[in-house]
Structure formats: structure tokens, C-alpha cells
Amino acid sequence: MLAYLENCPNCQTPISQPSLFANIGYLTPEQTSFVNEFTRAKSLSFCQACGPKMLAKARTNQRKRAWKSANFFEEQKKHSLIKATIVDHYFDGWANILIGHMQRYPNRFSPRLVYADLFAGQGRYDDGQESTPLKILARVIENPKFRQYVHLVLNEKDEKTFSRLQEEVASYPGLETLKYRPVITNLVVGSKEVTELFNDTKRAPTLVFADPWGYKGLSIDLFASILRKPGCEVIFFFNYNRINAAIHHSDKSLRKTMELLFGEKRTELLRQELDAITDQGQIRSAKREKAIVNAVEQALKESVGASNLYTIDFRFRDEHGSRTTHHLIFATTDKRGYALMKEIMAGQSTSAGTGQLFEHNPNPGCGPVQQLLIQEPRPLEILAKQLQSFFAGKELTYPDLHNQHQFTTKYLEKDYRKAVLLLEEQGLITVTPSRPLRPKRLGQPTLGERVLIKFPNLASNSS
Numbered sequence: 001m002l003a004y005l006e007n008c009p010n011c012q013t014p015i016s017q018p019s020l021f022a023n024i025g026y027l028t029p030e031q032t033s034f035v036n037e038f039t040r041a042k043s044l045s046f047c048q049a050c051g052p053k054m055l056a057k058a059r060t061n062q063r064k065r066a067w068k069s070a071n072f073f074e075e076q077k078k079h080s081l082i083k084a085t086i087v088d089h090y091f092d093g094w095a096n097i098l099i100g101h102m103q104r105y106p107n108r109f110s111p112r113l114v115y116a117d118l119f120a121g122q123g124r125y126d127d128g129q130e131s132t133p134l135k136i137l138a139r140v141i142e143n144p145k146f147r148q149y150v151h152l153v154l155n156e157k158d159e160k161t162f163s164r165l166q167e168e169v170a171s172y173p174g175l176e177t178l179k180y181r182p183v184i185t186n187l188v189v190g191s192k193e194v195t196e197l198f199n200d201t202k203r204a205p206t207l208v209f210a211d212p213w214g215y216k217g218l219s220i221d222l223f224a225s226i227l228r229k230p231g232c233e234v235i236f237f238f239n240y241n242r243i244n245a246a247i248h249h250s251d252k253s254l255r256k257t258m259e260l261l262f263g264e265k266r267t268e269l270l271r272q273e274l275d276a277i278t279d280q281g282q283i284r285s286a287k288r289e290k291a292i293v294n295a296v297e298q299a300l301k302e303s304v305g306a307s308n309l310y311t312i313d314f315r316f317r318d319e320h321g322s323r324t325t326h327h328l329i330f331a332t333t334d335k336r337g338y339a340l341m342k343e344i345m346a347g348q349s350t351s352a353g354t355g356q357l358f359e360h361n362p363n364p365g366c367g368p369v370q371q372l373l374i375q376e377p378r379p380l381e382i383l384a385k386q387l388q389s390f391f392a393g394k395e396l397t398y399p400d401l402h403n404q405h406q407f408t409t410k411y412l413e414k415d416y417r418k419a420v421l422l423l424e425e426q427g428l429i430t431v432t433p434s435r436p437l438r439p440k441r442l443g444q445p446t447l448g449e450r451v452l453i454k455f456p457n458l459a460s461n462s463s
């Protein structure tokens with residue numbers, strides 16, 4: 001029950017003391033939760049002046065959302081294609097690297113790799129295009145090495161969608177060539193059964209893809225249990241807009257969903273951080289976005305408890321380029337996996353600038369303030385400066401330099417190479433053997449494993 005308030009927490013209309021003649025009261029708690037879930041409002045309550053309008057808006061939005069879900073599989077949208085391409089290309093690189101190891105050291109590794117799609121959908125859009133699970137299945141079938149090692153596990157909670165997926169997989173040409181027949185389950189992510197699947201410590205190296213509708217079902221604890229095992233990685237996709245709208249709601253079920261995604265402690269910290277943003281307009285939106293994405297990544301790092309958990313994200317903008325709709329986040333404890341995903345995300349990104357964030361923006365000119373805040377231009381000179389201070393006083397090889405620093409930036413491997421050569425050219429580092437004594441590749445001196453790079457101390461540099 002709401003304590004007596006003088007004004008409506010949403011529209012500030014003065015509320016009369018309940019009496020026979022004054023009947024401006026509030027919506028019921030159920031109606032309030034409903035409005036909070038299906039509109040952008042985040043209020044403790046709504047009075048009889050603003051409430052009916054808000055309720056009507058919530059009902060319309062609920063219908064729109066249901067319509068969108070029901071029509072999700074009609075045809076592939078551009079952002080779904082990019083998401084599927086990133087997952088597909090990463091899967092290809094990941095499986096190749098791991099199978100290479102398994103073949104080299106057959107006694108050390110299990111002869112099986114698992115690709116698990118927790119929210120698999122029906123496999124094919126109604127217009128005939130293959131969606132992510134079938135794209136991956138096709139990739140496995142066309143590669144003789146993959147056929148021997150990869151085991152697909154596809155899960156879908158909706159009975160009808162699950163049956164359609166089963167049919168699609170069962171009739172896929174070449175299925176009989178696979179050593180491991182795909183497993184298709186009809187479980188609910190969030191249930192104990194799914195959590196227990198990933199508690200098995202003898203689990204084979206696993207790449208998990210999680211692509212729910214919205215963000216419900218994503219759980220930081222589930223991801224952490226997957227990521228604690230070496231060789232296991234997670235790619236997840238979520239609707240940023242909905243999280244942004246729901247984070248402050250007092251509604252119990254929304255609170256629970258947020259806490260599953262961010263962890264209890266992080267959710268509270270994030271709320272405080274968002275409350276402290278005093279800017280307005282686009283700067284406010286950009287800062288909120290940065291805080292929310294950081295919170296997801298931090299929550300993951302804390303729950304895995306590994307100092308070497310690396311995350312990288314790719315964002316999707318709406319058709320006008322003015323708002324962020326989704327984020328795709330990748331998490332791994334493997335340095336090569338991280339570098340590989342960086343290259344793949346950069347290849348799908350519409351922001352082509354050096355060191356910039358990865359995103360799909362159908363209208364890249366739009367949103368100058370957003371770009372300014374999240375996507376500052378970062379030319380090579382900035383990377384070169386960062387390297388000078390990060391490695392001051394150290395001597396190391398180029399692969400070590402790249403490995404140690406790449407997690408802090410969106411620069412690609414080729415950018416690191418150029419930044420080191422730039423520092424060498426400017427005489428700000430010592431490289432041994434020197435330039436004329438090193439072989440050249442594509443007209444540039446190489447930075448092989450035997451080449452040593454020495455950074456002077458910053459103090460001695462400035463004296």
C-alpha cells in the first residue's frame with residue numbers, strides 16, 4: 001500500500017486525502033507493475049489522472065511486443081543477419097583453433113567440441129533463410145574436420161518452435177555424416193535442468209550462444225559457471241532498450257530479472273550510478289548506455305572470479321541511427337579467442353575508424369553527441385602514447401606487447417603493429433635488431449618473436 005503522498009509520483013497532480021468527495025487515488029499495484037513493464041515510465045505509482053492513459057499505452061505496447069515476437073521468424077532483419085554472421089564466423093575460427101590443438105595433442109584433450117544455442121528458435125525464417133542454428137549446422141557439415149569433432153546442442157522452450165527446429169535439423173542434407181548427432185532439447189533456460197548441464201566439470205570445450213527475446217532468461221550465474229571451465233566461451237545478445245527502461249522499476253519480477261542479469265550487488269550499484277547522472281538529453285543517454293554495458297561486463301568478471309576474463313561488445317543502432325537497440329557481448333578467458341572476435345566484430349562494423357567501438361549503424365552520420373562520448377576518434381598516435389606509458393621501462397617482444405595490451409582497447413592487431421613502427425620511426429623506442437636488419441613484409445619491417453622492443457622510463461624520457 002502506498003503511503004499518503006501529496007502529489008502523484010508520475011505526473012505530480014495533487015492527490016486529495018481519500019474522502020467521500022475526493023476520489024483521485026492510485027492505480028492498483030498490479031496495474032502499476034504492468035505500466036512499468038510495458039512503458040518507459042518508472043514510477044512508484046500513477047494517479048487516476050495519468051494512470052488510465054498510461055495503462056492504455058502499456059496495453060498497446062504489450063500488443064506490439066507480442067506481435068513482434070510472433071513475427072520474429074517471418075523474415076531476417078539486417079541486425080539478425082549481422083548477429084548471426086558474427087556468431088558463425090567466430091564459431092568457425094574457434095573450432096579450427098581448438099581442433100588444431102586436439103589433433104596435435106590427442107591425449108590431452110577430449111575429442112569433442114560443443115556448440116550450444118540456448119534460445120535456438122525454429123532454425124529457419126518463414127521466407128526460407130537459415131537462421132543461426134542452421135547456419136552453424138551447415139558450417140559443421142561442410143567441413144570434414146568439424147564433422148568429426150563438433151557436437152551441436154540446441155535448446156528451445158516453445159513446443160511448436162522446438163518441433164519445427166527438430167524437423168529442420170532432421171531433414172538437413174548431410175546430417176548422417178556427423179560423428180555426433182545434434183541434441184535438441186525443449187528446456188526452459190532459467191530452470192535447474194539447464195543450470196545443471198553446465199555444472200559438469202568434465203564438460204568439453206563449449207561455445208554458448210544466448211539470444212533471448214529482450215533479456216529475460218540471461219543469467220550472470222549461468223554464464224559464470226560456463227566460463228569457469230577453460231575453452232568455454234559465451235556470446236549473448238540482449239535488448240538494451242528494454243533494460244534501460246526497466247532498471248529502475250520497483251516491480252518485483254522485473255527486479256528479479258535485472259538481478260539475474262547483473263547480480264544483486266551490481267544491480268544496486270548500477271542504479272546508484274544511473275541516479276547520479278545529472279546530464280540531460282543525448283549525453284545522459286550515452287552515459288547511461290556506457291554504465292549499463294560496463295555493469296554487465298563487470299558483473300561477469302566478478303562472478304567468474306578470474307582476473308583473465310575478457311569481454312568485448314558490439315552495439316546495434318535503430319534504422320535512424322539515433323538510438324541503441326541491442327548489444328552483443330562476447331566473454332572469454334582465452335587471449336586468442338578475444339583477438340579473433342575483435343577482428344570479426346571490426347569486419348562487421350559500420351564504424352571503420354581506427355580504435356573505435358564496434359557497431360552496426362544503418363545511418364552512421366547520426367547522433368553526434370553519442371558518437372562523441374562513446375566513440376571518440378582514437379588515431380594511432382593515441383595508441384602509441386598509451387603503449388609508451390603502459391610499458392615504460394620494459395623490454396618485450398611484439399606478440400607479448402599485443403597480448404598484454406589488447407584487452408584495454410578496440411584497436412586491432414594491425415593497429416598495434418603500426419603504432420610500434422611509428423614509435424620506432426620517431427625514435428621513441430629501441431627495437432633490436434634495428435630496422436635495416438629486419439626482413440620486410442608488405443613493405444614494412446617485421447616484428448617477429450625474436451625482435452625486442454625497449455620502452456624508456458617515462459621519467460628519463462621527459463628529462
Ligand SMILES: C[S@@+](CC[C@H](N)C(=O)[O-])C[C@H]1O[C@@H](n2cnc3c(N)ncnc32)[C@H](O)[C@@H]1O
Nearest residue numbers: 119120121131132157158188189211212213217
Ligand atoms: C530471438 S529468438 C532466437 C533466434 C535464434 N537465435 C536465431 O538466430 O534464429 C528467441 C527464442 O528463444 C525462445 N525462448 C525464450 N525464452 C526462453 C527460455 N527461457 N528458454 C529457452 N528458450 C526460450 C523463444 O521461444 C524464441 O524462439
